[in-house]
Amino acid sequence: MKVTAAVVDELHEPFRIEELDLDEPGPGEALVKIVASGICHTDEITRHGDLPMPFPGVLGHEGAGEVVAVGDGVTRVRPGDHVVIGWPSCGACRNCRDGEPRYCARLGEALCGGGRLLGPRAGQTALRRPGGSPVHSHFFGQSSFSTYSLTWADALVVVPRDAPLDLLGPLACGISTGAGAVFNTLKPGPGSSLVVYGVGAVGLAAVMAARLSPATTIIAVDRHPARLTLAEEFGATHTVHVSEADPVAEVHRICGGPADYAMECTGVIPVVRQAADSVGMLGTCVLIGGAPAGAEFGLDHLSTLWGKRVVGTLGGSGRSETLIGTLVELHRQGRFPFDRLVRFYDLTDIDTALQDSRQGDVLKPVLRMSH
Ligand SMILES: [Zn+2]
Ligand SMILES: [Zn+2]
Numbered sequence: 397m398k399v400t401a402a403v404v405d406e407l408h409e410p411f412r413i414e415e416l417d418l419d420e421p422g423p424g425e426a427l428v429k430i431v432a433s434g435i436c437h438t439d440e441i442t443r444h445g446d447l448p449m450p451f452p453g454v455l456g457h458e459g460a461g462e463v464v465a466v467g468d469g470v471t472r473v474r475p476g477d478h479v480v481i482g483w484p485s486c487g488a489c490r491n492c493r494d495g496e497p498r499y500c501a502r503l504g505e506a507l508c509g510g511g512r513l514l515g516p517r518a519g520q521t522a523l524r525r526p527g528g529s530p531v532h533s534h535f536f537g538q539s540s541f542s543t544y545s546l547t548w549a550d551a552l553v554v555v556p557r558d559a560p561l562d563l564l565g566p567l568a569c570g571i572s573t574g575a576g577a578v579f580n581t582l583k584p585g586p587g588s589s590l591v592v593y594g595v596g597a598v599g600l601a602a603v604m605a606a607r608l609s610p611a612t613t614i615i616a617v618d619r620h621p622a623r624l625t626l627a628e629e630f631g632a633t634h635t636v637h638v639s640e641a642d643p644v645a646e647v648h649r650i651c652g653g654p655a656d657y658a659m660e661c662t663g664v665i666p667v668v669r670q671a672a673d674s675v676g677m678l679g680t681c682v683l684i685g686g687a688p689a690g691a692e693f694g695l696d697h698l699s700t701l702w703g704k705r706v707v708g709t710l711g712g713s714g715r716s717e718t719l720i721g722t723l724v725e726l727h728r729q730g731r732f733p734f735d736r737l738v739r740f741y742d743l744t745d746i747d748t749a750l751q752d753s754r755q756g757d758v759l760k761p762v763l764r765m766s767h
Contacts, residue, residue, distance in 0.1 A: 458566045
């Protein structure tokens with residue numbers, strides 16, 4: 397079938413809107429008519445080579461839409477279902493079987509192999525140019541900067557029909573990443589203190605999630621005053637503007653000592669150190685932001701020995717189905733207002749969306765597909 401997609405021809409090249417051919421669903425696969433797809437920082441760093449997605453290819457990994465066809469053997473979803481496209485995983489490795497599919501042993505291949513992970517056509521792309529030359533697909537199992545996406549049916553998360561489908565794509569990655577790091581990784585205890593370094597879309601989702609926890613001190617650190625104001629509205633009890641104060645000293649002052657938890661959402665290496673230095677004995681610093689490929693960071697050895705944990709988290713950990721379902725319901729209840737971060741653009745305006753995002757004018761751009 398014909399689809400309209402934003403294609404990246406080669407590394408660093410801009411997105412170009414093209415008409416492509418997409419395969420029909422085979423065994424285990426589902427065809428999703430994309431309603432809207434969020435843009436995540438990972439799309440941009442992949443276009444510039446930080447993830448090894450082969451090009452030409454179609455990016456986009458925060459897609460939501462309606463199932464329009466399924467292949468043989470698919471029973472979990474059926475045409476007409478409203479879905480968010482979750483992360484793909486093999487389902488067979490130790491981590492998948494232990495309920496941690498975000499850490500699938502085949503994750504690299506699943507997210508950016510450029511083709512199907514599973515099924516009889518494993519390894520093959522689903523997209524071609526009209527002349528027949530292949531275009532890589534299945535970025536995060538979906539390549540959702542397109543009017544339709546061919547996905548592995550088991551990765552789909554069915555959402556209620558009355559939920560606002562055009563908003564929900566970002567729950568597949570960015571928003572879940574921030575919220576899941578609080579709900580699944582940190583699980584802050586009563587009266588605890590938590591500092592979030594970088595309150596873009598991921599960090600603000602973390603602040604919203606922290607407000608739903610028994611943590612009583614929630615500190616937001618950023619260099620954009622507008623973002624700090626938003627963080628306060630979403631539940632931060634304190635804010636620190638990095639150019640006005642040393643954030644590590646400020647965190648210690650506010651908490652009367654080190655914080656219990658720090659979340660590093662920037663991927664900026666000097667900030668990683670600040671986040672780690674913000675927690676003390678038995679504290680936990682969780683690394684969330686993506687730094688450029690090959691980046692390294694340093695820690696103070698002695699203070700890390702004191703029971704400190706520095707851990708990474710991907711996509712909010714846990715299962716897509718549980719996390720996305722929870723966030724959809726919390727949003728419906730008015731307790732997780734992530735819609736306030738979203739601005740909509742047409743697929744054809746992807747460059748404007750990226751530019752607005754880079755300039756910090758918009759926190760979560762979402763591309764709407766016209767059908
Ligand atoms: Zn696996
Ligand atoms: Zn992402």
